[in-house]
Amino acid sequence: MQKKVLIAGESWMSYTTHVKGFDSFYTSVYEEGVGPIRTAIEQAGYQVDYIPNHHAPEKFPFTMEELKEYSCVILSDIGSNTLLLAPDTFSKSIRKPNRCQLIKDYVEQGGSFLMVGGYMSFTGVDAKTRYGQTPIKDVLPVECLDIDDRAEHPEGVVPVIVKEHEAIKGLPKEWPHFLGYNKTKATAQGEVLVTIDGDPFIAVGEFGKGKSAVFTSDCAPHWGPPEFVNWEYYNELWKGILDYLTK
Structure with a gap:
């Protein structure tokens, strides 16, 4: 029986104003960046369910029973808000489960969790993502910063394996x-396997069960350039991480 993986995030909408002299007009576009990592995980033998950002407020699981259908939950470029x-909570002041607490409990009860970087991961652009201020911080193998954590490297920076x-x-x-990448700090609860410019790049940890x-x-542009997405080891990278987490 195939193990199921849930990916949430990796989508965005853009609304552009075009100005041409006296006149202006608008265009909008919806895009997804989930394709490469989704394909890699499916080719590794997993079944993938995907929830884009605009559906996540309503469709990301609210119960432990729903989460436990998955062997691994992946958050990629999706803010904690x-x-x-x-x-129902934001518009109607109705109480709903804290899904960051739910993810923490899911991991501690035996689930697996992967956070992939981006402008809306870890602490994020303008410190808006702020997972370090949520219960998810307790099941991350790194520590989030309290400030905008983007480390921009337009010149390119190369990861280094530091631990087999x-x-x-x-x-x-x-x-x-x-x-570029999200800058984080190593912790005693995690093992840093790969660094980038001296900071954690890939880290793992065990929390509860x-x-x-x-x-x-x-996992895709813009920080992950075509040289990475088309890397001959791209699929093997995600297979190794998922196999370890769900073993």
């Missing part, structure tokens, strides 16, 4: 470059 402020581990078994020493991991850059 999207999970905390369900429409089954989650990254078979990956080469030479990696493609990245254009479950496991969690972080990948502190994008």
Whole structure:
């Protein structure tokens, strides 16, 4: 029987104003960045359910029973407010479960969790994402900063393996470059396996009966450039992390 994985996030909408002399007009577009990581995980033998950002406020699981259908939950570029402020709570002042607390409890009861980096991961752009101020901080193998945590590297920066581990078994020493990442701090509760510019890049940890991991850059552009997405080891990277977490 296939193990099921839930991915939430990795989508966005853009609304653009075009000015042409006296006149202006507007265009809008909806885009997803989940394709590469979703394909990699499916090719590794997992069944993937995907919830884009605009559906997550209502459709991300509210109960432990729903979460336990999954062997792993992945949050990628989705802010904590999207999970905390369900429409009924924000618009109608109705109490709903704290889904950040739910993820923490899910891990401690034996589930697995992966946070992938981006402008709306960890602490995030303008410190708006703020997972370090939620219960999820207790099941992360790194510590989130209290400020905007983006480490922008337009010149490119290359990850370095610092510890052998089954989650990254078979990956080469030479990696493609990245254009940025979320800066975090190592903790005693986690193992840093790969660093980037001296900061955690891939880290893992065990919490209660479950496991969690972080990948502190994008799984796709813009921080994850085509050189990474098209890397011959891209699929193997995600397979190794998921196999370790759900073992």
